[in-house]
Amino acid sequence: MLKNKTIIDKLTVEQKASLMSGKSTWESQDIPEVVPAIFMSDGPHGLRKQMGEADHLGLNESLPATCFPTAATLANSWDEGLVYQVGKCIGEEAKALGVHVVLGPGLNIKRNPKCGRNFEYYSEDPYLAGKLAASSIRGIQANGTIASPKHFAANSQEYRRMASDSIVDERTLREIYTTNFEIAVKEGQPKSIMSSYNLVNGAYANEDSYLLRDILKDEWGFKGFVVSDWGGDNDHTAGVKNGSHLAMPTLGKNGTLELIESVKNGKLDEAVLDQRVDEFLTVVNSVDVSPADGTIDxxxxxxxxxxxxxxxxxxxxxxxxxxxxxxxxxxxxxxxxxxxxxxxxxxxxxxxxxxxxxxxxxxxxxxxxxxxxxxxxxxxxxxxxxxxxxxxxxxxxxxxxxxxxxxxxxxxxxxxxxxxxxxxxxxxxxxxxxxxxxxxxxxxxxxxxxxxxxxxxxxxxxxxxxxxxxxxxxxxxxxxxxxxxxxxxLNETYPLTYQDVPFGKEFPAKGRYAYYKEGIYVGYRYYDTAKKAVRYPFGYGLSYSSFQYSDLQITKTGIKAVITNTSETAGAEIVQLYVSNPSSTLLRPEKELKGFTKVFLQPKESQTIEIAFDDKTFRYYDVKSRSWKTEAGEYKIMLASSVQDIRLEGQLQVEGTKPESTLLQPKYQRVALEEVTLEDFAELYGKQLPHEEATGQRLLDRTSIIAEMSQAKNPLARLVHRIIRSLLKRSEKKGKPDLNLLFISNMPFRAIAKMTNGMVSLAMVDEMLVMVNGHFFKGFAGLIKQFFQNRKLQKSN
Missing domain, CATH: 3.40.50.1700 (Glycoside hydrolase family 3 C-terminal domain)
Structure with a gap:
């Protein structure tokens, strides 16, 4: 049943289709006196509201705002209340500056320390990342501002980020790369979520019904709208059909016409379009769009x-x-x-x-x-x-x-x-x-x-x-x-050297496919289980105080323990709860974080702390039944000052089921990741792996990135690539990389149409590809023809 049926019944197909993409770089489409436009702004650690020339790369100046510590910094506090306070301040500034949607927090998993955007993300651990993100979301939304956590999901590298396919086995996807979002969605209740640029197991995240409908909406109960990352809309019809609501920035009239045509030819059921519009309007019509007063403390x-x-x-x-x-x-x-x-x-x-x-x-x-x-x-x-x-x-x-x-x-x-x-x-x-x-x-x-x-x-x-x-x-x-x-x-592990990072030489993946060959062994889950020495372990940090742990009590619902400040200096200790099942018949890390609390103590003071178990404490994802299960057995319950500094431990018998006989890959069982081959990973993945295309000159398509013009059949295209590469190297030598050129180099051809506010159509992109693929004059003539057709279209009422 549509919640906004009265409104939707009055809208034409064109109006409904227009709501599925933006009006400008930062605004959604409005319908006067029916649907208001909402303004979006970057803001993981402070607002970036642009009033002049707009861009999505942080190149042009924005209004002054408080710059809070980044997510990677805040995560080192392990303090949910503090993260809530920061989110609340960001929400207040958003409301004062007329921003309705804050595009954040970012909570992707730090799969590899070289990811260029790790400073925007909380942790290598999904539990810590999810808990802190949920607090940030609650803070941002405390006064009615909308939070839009990002980037959903398995977004782990910046190179080729708009055309990289994250090949990850199902159990790892659910336990590592979506558990963070699950906690954020269920506990933070965001009214929006941003999909990621990349593909996940062959499907663009922004048009993946498994991610957006089966998991996000049906399993987690998400009631908000999905917005694409800027330029992350690949197939607009497929996006709307499979659960995405808002393609940003604006697609101009091309996006609207594409959906109208899809409704006419049956590719998109109008009832599905109505459902997306209904889900979107449910959020938009709850937004306070009254003029901002600009008052900020x-x-x-x-x-x-x-x-x-x-x-x-x-x-x-x-x-x-x-x-x-x-x-x-x-x-x-x-x-x-x-x-x-x-x-x-x-x-x-x-x-x-x-x-x-x-x-x-x-x-x-x-x-x-x-x-x-x-x-x-x-x-x-x-x-x-x-x-x-x-x-x-x-x-x-x-x-x-x-x-x-x-x-x-x-x-x-x-x-x-x-x-x-x-x-x-x-x-x-x-x-x-x-x-x-x-x-x-x-x-x-x-x-x-x-x-x-x-x-x-x-x-x-x-x-x-x-x-x-x-x-x-x-x-x-x-x-x-x-x-x-x-x-x-620390929210992440510091290895002795980069050579200790599993599959570090393969990061970032240079081709189309990023194989997540390490499986569940991400961050401390690898180093701790493989007994690999590290510089600083996950959860590590010293104090001017010293703390003693004692009197551990374990029940079926949680733990209690006494923490004492044994020094002469007042201080705070972050107590970490880890859980292990030593007798498990599954591939499992040595231990996993399942809870934490921060306690402030005066000199010589003692406090009893409590950490409750929750639905994630003992679970694992069963691939065969595609459901969460609990493995029966005697679990080890540990309280620690870091993942390597276990202060107290005990056992708890947990009821559950015995996993069906599972083929345990010997190399994964030994955590000998340095020995793992693609064939081993294919066994873990459970199906045939996609493989890279042969190198050398080849035909490019809409999903090929601009940098792949190095393999184009047209020598002019290869020349353009060399010029871009030369300019990039020159900017790097000056100490300031050209972000515009970097974005262009990593951008797929179809994004030219998605990022130009309707000035370029997909038909024009196709003619560009004809030129790039060796038929310059034919493609050029077609491009001119499509240019005038598109200009006429954009000027029409």
Whole structure:
């Protein structure tokens, strides 16, 4: 039964079809006096509302907004209440600025540390990611603003992101890559969700009925609307038919006409179109579209941003208690990041920060004896002996070195994956030079994701602030000076070297298919089960306090335990619940996170904490029945300070069923992932794997990316590709990648029609492909013809 039948009955097919794509880059289509337009804005960690020339890559300026810590930073707080506060502030700013839909949070799984967008995502663990995303959603939607968590689903690389097919076995898809979204949807109740660019097992996520209808709507009870990522609409009819509601940005009149024609020829049942319109209107008609008043409590939001950054700082090393800093020591402040902070990522999430702090501006507010500042290094990795010598001179006349270091902006961006997890060579060289002075070194790290830390033995202290937002500078100084006790813990594993990352050499997948050969062994699930040494384990983080765990009680509904602060310093501890089934007949990780809580304790104080079991504590996904089941057996219940620091454990007999006999692949059973071949993965996958096309010149189609013009039959097309590649390399050498060119290079041909506001039709794209495929003059003539036809169409009423 349609909820908005009275409205829908009054609409023409054309009007209904028009609602299924946007009116502009950021607005949905309206029907005067019937359906209002809603305004959307990027906003995972702060609003990016553009008022001038619009783009979806963060290139053009937006209105000022509070820049909160990124998701990767917030996840280190493990604090659902804090994440809710940040979401609530973002929702308030959205309402004040006339934004109805906040495009976030991002909660994809960090499958590989090189993914260029990891700074926008919470964790390698789906439970942690889902819980924090649910809190963010509830905060954003507290005042009626709509949250749109993204990108659903299995979106794990930026290279070829609009035309990469994630080939992932069913159990892994459900346990790792959709459990995060399941928690977010069920507990956060978002009114929208954004589909991802990529394909999943052969189907574009934006037109995959299994993802969008069977799982999202029917199984999880999602009641909102699905919006495509910008340009992520592949086949508009298939998208609407299979559960997508809104293709963004605008498709112009072409999108409307495509749906009208599909209704006429039977490809799309008008009843299905009515259902999508009904689902969309149910949300849109609940939105308050009254004029925004622009009132924002900037001071209060800045304080929330500071608190969020403080709670998310992770103390990785504190040799001989070098931290907090002694205020009588002369401190050399070194590093360009102290002068020009690295506080957010690059791309669509870029926020025009309202009140950006720098360390040099605020350090005078703290009890430190600063002997001076030296820049130390240049961004972009270029060596500069003069800067190094200035830093060394300052260090030699100081008692301790406070070095601000990490990853440059060029190394973490939407649209490109990282080529290495190493820090820039000039920074590594500077650490070596400073270490030779013999002065204690404290490194304040700024990076949105994993960095290789083999240099840790050259320094005495490491504080990782990730990307701390506009108040990250003062937040870090609060911790350095001991005015705030660090309590953050890592949301991801730091391997010893990138060589330890399973199938790291295959990331990002360069061809059409990204084979998820590691299966369920993602992040700590791999390192912990394979007994692989790591630099810093998942859930790790030091404190200025020490904590004791005792009196574990396990019942059928959850656990209780006593946590005691055994130190003289007040502090907070993040207690992590892990569950294991040692006698399982299934492929299972050594242990899995199934709960957590954060407890603040005064010196010598004890508190009893409780963590309840839920429907995800003991379950596994049974591929044969396509349902969740519980395996009977004696489970190990563990309370831990990190995945490798188990403080208390006990057993619990759990009722359930015995899995049907399952063929256990020996290499997966031994977690010998370095031995796994495509043939082994095919056995896990359960069906024949798709294979890459042969290299060399070939015919390109709508789904081929622009970069594949290197294989085009037309030499002019190959020349255009070489020019694009040359310009990209030139921009990278300058230290600032051209995001527009990167996007174009990775864009499939059909996206030319999807991203040009109706100026280019799919018929025009087809003629371009005729040209690219070796029939230049024929294609050119067809392109001119289709150009005029499309222009006439766009001008018609």
């Amino acid at each position: 900037w001071t209060q939001h800045h304080e929330v941003a500071k608190k969020a950054a403080m709670e998310s700082v992770v103390l990785l090393k504190n040799e001989d208690n070098v931290l907090p800093l002694d205020k009588t020591k002369k401190v050399a402040v070194i590093g360009d990041f102290a002068q020009t902070p690295r506080y957010q990522g690059a791309g669509s999430s870029v926020v025009n920060a309202k009140n950006l702090e720098t360390t040099l501006d605020v350090i005078g507010n703290y009890p430190l004896t600063v002997s001076g500042f030296a820049k130390g290094y240049e961004r972009g990795g270029r060596s500069n002996d003069q800067l190094v010598n200035e830093a060394l001179a300052l260090a030699k006349k100081s008692d301790v070195i406070l070095l601000y270091a990490g990853l440059d902006e060029i190394l973490e961006s939407e649209g490109m994956d990282r080529t290495t997890i190493d820090m820039p060579k000039n920074q590594l060289a500077l650490i070596q030079e400073l270490a030779e002075t013999g002065k204690p070194i404290i490194v304040a790290l700024s990076a949105g994701s994993v960095v290789e830390c083999s240099w840790e033995n050259k320094v005495q202290g490491i504080l990782h602030g990730y990307l701390g937002g506009e108040a990250g500078a003062s937040a870090m100084l609060e911790v350095i000076c001991g005015q705030h006790n660090p309590s953050g813990k």
